[in-house]
Amino acid sequence: MKIAIASGKGGTGKTLVSTNLFNVISRQGQKVSLIDCDAEEPNVCEFIRGNVEEETLTMTHIPLIDxxxxxxxxxxxxxxxxxxxxxxxxxxxxxxxxxxxxxxxxxxxxxxxxAITEKEKVTGSITQYSISANADVLESQTEIGIYSPVSIIGQTINMAEADTLTLLDSPPGTSCPFIATVERADYVVLVTEPTPFGLNDLKLSVETLRKLKIEFGVVINRFGIGKELIEDYLNKEEIAVLGHIPFDKRIAETYAKGDLITDKIPQYRELFEKLHQNITKQLQR
Missing domain, CATH: 3.30.70.20 (Alpha-Beta Plaits)
Incomplete structure (x- = not known):
């Protein structure tokens, strides 16, 4: 099972959700992998640290014409x-x-x-980190100057084990890297915020996922600052709300230190356990 955590814009809390969801699932003993698909700016390992198990260079083939x-x-x-x-x-x-x-x-x-042969060109790397006996992280990263991360995203997702729950931390936006991530998912968790920008980009993500015919639900981050902007739209469109993360200064402080709120603040461990349950219910419908 592959679950993508995505958003229509950067800064909505996508990595906050993916890393803390990964943390509570792994603590429950379930076999889980987290893949950082934001290959141009991976940051999952700023919050989840482990031992490097394997590093693989990714290649592309460029035609040579005689x-x-x-x-x-x-x-x-x-x-x-x-x-x-x-x-x-x-x-x-x-x-x-x-x-x-x-x-x-x-x-x-x-x-x-x-007249045409091919040469190999290094496009990036995939690093696998061991977090615990039942949990690991895969980080994709493009080389400087590589204009598209789509190929490396696909190669990284291909490394996920078939019998593992896999979380895909998607790149922001709705362009090709986003598509390359969510099209491989069984379900998508869209993270948004109750602001005009958040609503605008949520609509773009919803439209895209509906065209791709992929099931999804929404997590509202920074809940409490203009909730009517988002909730009116979600009710009208009959979109499932999976959870609410409140607008809380402690979250910002913990995040700024590179720590996980599910480790530092007990109430958020319960919140993310509930989020996991809600996602599971959606998948079992």
Whole structure:
């Protein structure tokens, strides 16, 4: 089972929810993994610390075109859906724009003249941390200069064990990294806040998940500062509210120190245990 914790914008408390949910589930003895899918800015390990078990480099394949073998027929360019190949037949020039290549292999398949081979390029790394006997964390991280984390996100999620409850800490927003994460989930927990910005981006996330036909519910963070903004919308759309996290100065203080509120403040351990129960009920419907 894979549960993604996502939001339409940054700063709503997505990592707060994913790390503390992971903490209470692991303390209950259930086998659980937390994957930090925000490969451009991973921060789960600021709050959950463990021993490095394994580090793997992630690669992509970039086509190399031999202009001496190339017949400049244009087939490779036609098959490239990402416009990553530039060809100027009149001056016998053909080039690959590496940053636009998505490693789909279509150009290699299309070439009938064996003019295209591939080279490997390091795109990032995946680090596995052991937290306890039943819990671990996988952190994805892109190399500097890699413009899209989509490939490394997919590779990291693929490393999750089939018999483990897996929490996916999604990148913010509703762009490609968000899609690459939530499309692999069985259920999505959307974290929002009762502000105009929070409502606007929640609507974008809801619209996206409905198009993808993925079940979801909502956690309202910083509850108590304008709740009518969010709750009126959720009631109208008949969206499940999984839990409320109050607007509490102690949360900010604990979070700023890199600690987990479920360790430091007993009432929040109970809150997140209840959140876990509510998610489980939604999954069993």
């Amino acid at each position: 202009s001496h073998k190339c017949a400049f027929c244009g087939k490779c360019q036609e098959h490239c859906s990402y416009n990553a190949i530039i060809m100027l037949p009149t001056i016998k020039t053909i080039r690959v724009i590496e940053d636009s290549c998505h490693d789909c292999g279509a150009c290699v398949y299309a070439c009938q003249y064996d």
